[in-house]
């Protein structure tokens with residue numbers, strides 16, 4: 001019924017075809033490695049790493065410093081005391097000469113060949129787009145104090161020898177926060193560490209850390225929460241880190257609830273009086289919220305858990321965390337987006353029509369998506385254009401009885417990809 005530019009079709013096909021990139025490096029599938037929740041070190045030849053990790057910009061520290069234009073952080077300290085801060089306006093090479101550890105925070109933009117590998121890793125883990133690439137260059141003598149990270153990560157040693165000291169976290173599972181006893185506690189720290197925490201880095205060191213000596217070609221998987229320090233390196237070193245920033249179950253449910261309850265004016269209302277001094281205004285507002293919570297609890301029982309995943313992808317495409325619209329996802333309802341438009345042109349010799357969708361931000365030339373549509377599709381696009389409220393696939397089926405439902409769903413996926421429409425990825429909230 002319709003096709004899109006070759007470029008996009010080719011990209012999505014490539015993404016699907018990438019094999020599990022972990023299997024060859026660690027000898028187990030990515031899913032198994034990440035499920036182990038144990039630090040797993042593998043040593044081998046540097047050449048087994050993907051070329052983008054060890055050639056071009058990653059050939060040596062100087063080339064990386066010269067070619068990288070993204071954000072930087074620096075850190076330094078002993079095993080039990082130190083800081084890591086953003087820096088701007090300073091060149092990475094100068095920061096290394098100052099004897100610091102330099103953190104190249106957004107490496108994937110500088111290494112475009114990494115994209116397919118990262119998307120392959122996400123695919124192998126059954127995740128949406130969430131993996132990021134960064135690099136650490138250690139000046140001799142520098143390193144990070146003991147801490148743990150928020151996300152599971154893969155670490156690849158590229159240059160130099162690095163002593164990596166680590167220990168499992170006996171305080172909690174799945175922290176979902178980064179934490180170091182020598183830094184301020186982050187906002188989500190209290191609920192995670194409610195059963196106990198180390199007061200100082202010395203407490204952690206006293207329990208003993210295991211040391212892995214990493215050489216070019218060494219790699220490890222480190223689950224979130226693993227205590228580690230790289231303070232006091234003997235020599236200059238360069239490492240790549242792949243952080244897999246998978247959303248927590250709680251994050252995807254909060255997003256689901258935002259899309260679901262956000263349909264209700266009662267939930268969108270402001271809680272005036274809620275913080276008032278004790279009295280009728282406060283009581284009334286808090287009782288109202290309690291009643292809404294009880295109502296929501298009943299409704300949530302019937303919410304399909306699967307909708308949380310579609311809602312996450314739809315939200316990510318809207319906000320830009322997902323680079324591509326999830327073409328395979330099917331939603332029951334969509335809404336036409338204002339400030340989007342359609343322009344038709346004859347498509348050469350064929351009977352197809354070129355449908356140019358302009359959409360997105362209006363403070364710059366709008367994005368253009370070119371679709372080739374067959375004659376029977378144009379009335380459906382025109383029908384979508386005249387809508388002024390959310391419509392369902394059922395509405396479209398009723399309006400175009402001759403169209404297959406599957407074809408309409410495919411069309412709506414393309415129109416969502418072009419941002420002419422946007423899914424409402426959750427069940428309809430009944431009532432106002």
Ligand SMILES: [Fe+2]
Pocket residue numbers: 147148149228
């Ligand atoms: Fe770390």
